[in-house]
Amino acid sequence: MRKEERYKGVLDWFEKNVPVAETELHYDNPYQLLIAVILSAQCTDKRVNMITPALFRDFPTPEVMAESTPDVIYEYIRSVSYPNNKSKHLVGMAKMLMSDFGGIVPSDIELLQKLPGVGRKTANVIASVVYNKPAMAVDTHVFRVANRIGLTNNSKTPLETEKELVKHIPESKIPIAHHWLILHGRYTCIARKPKCEDCGLKPWCKYFLTVKI
Ligand code: SF4
Numbered sequence: 001m002r003k004e005e006r007y008k009g010v011l012d013w014f015e016k017n018v019p020v021a022e023t024e025l026h027y028d029n030p031y032q033l034l035i036a037v038i039l040s041a042q043c044t045d046k047r048v049n050m051i052t053p054a055l056f057r058d059f060p061t062p063e064v065m066a067e068s069t070p071d072v073i074y075e076y077i078r079s080v081s082y083p084n085n086k087s088k089h090l091v092g093m094a095k096m097l098m099s100d101f102g103g104i105v106p107s108d109i110e111l112l113q114k115l116p117g118v119g120r121k122t123a124n125v126i127a128s129v130v131y132n133k134p135a136m137a138v139d140t141h142v143f144r145v146a147n148r149i150g151l152t153n154n155s156k157t158p159l160e161t162e163k164e165l166v167k168h169i170p171e172s173k174i175p176i177a178h179h180w181l182i183l184h185g186r187y188t189c190i191a192r193k194p195k196c197e198d199c200g201l202k203p204w205c206k207y208f209l210t211v212k213i
Pocket of ligand 1: 148149188189190194195196197199200201202205206207208
């Protein structure tokens with residue numbers, strides 16, 4: 001199957017069957033989403049959503065967070081993975097937002113990556129979810145699902161996957177395609193045993209057509 005045909009089939013299927021796909025993290029503004037995404041590294045969205053209400057209540061702005069300390073923040077986030085590093089990142093991020101960005105979360109991917117705790121994936125999530133930019137954040141689900149379906153050719157790195165997906169997916173669909181692939185990886189094309197029998201992508205899926213049969 002030609003790559004164009006595969007992309008078209010997969011995107012059309014998602015568009016028809018998953019018209020709404022959004023992040024499962026709870027947030028009300030860009031600052032809150034940035035906190036939630038930093039906390040979600042190596043951790044489930046469900047766990048993050050359990051602890052952010054108290055954090056957002058007591059540290060409602062970057063200004064307030066910047067005046068806190070990692071030790072104080074640690075107590076709020078101790079149940080997520082890597083709470084030591086993440087509490088340092090959150091305070092550092094808030095301080096830099098105040099000192100360099102006027103308290104506003106930037107939209108530029110390079111600028112976002114200057115913030116403590118913000119790598120390329122997190123920067124792409126913020127750019128795409130908050131600012132609707134055509135940025136593809138590649139997490140473990142996007143990486144695996146893209147390779148399995150054959151949207152990428154056994155890509156070796158998240159950056160390779162990002163470049164390949166951005167090359168083939170129309171700009172306007174990149175933000176939602178990120179969520180399509182994450183949700184598909186989380187609930188259907190799961191890591192250990194993909195639920196191919198329940199999956200509507202079978203007609204275009206390289207793994208299903210070549211490996212599984
Ligand atoms: S057919 Fe199977 S391997 Fe392919 S996308 Fe669906 S669940 Fe994943």
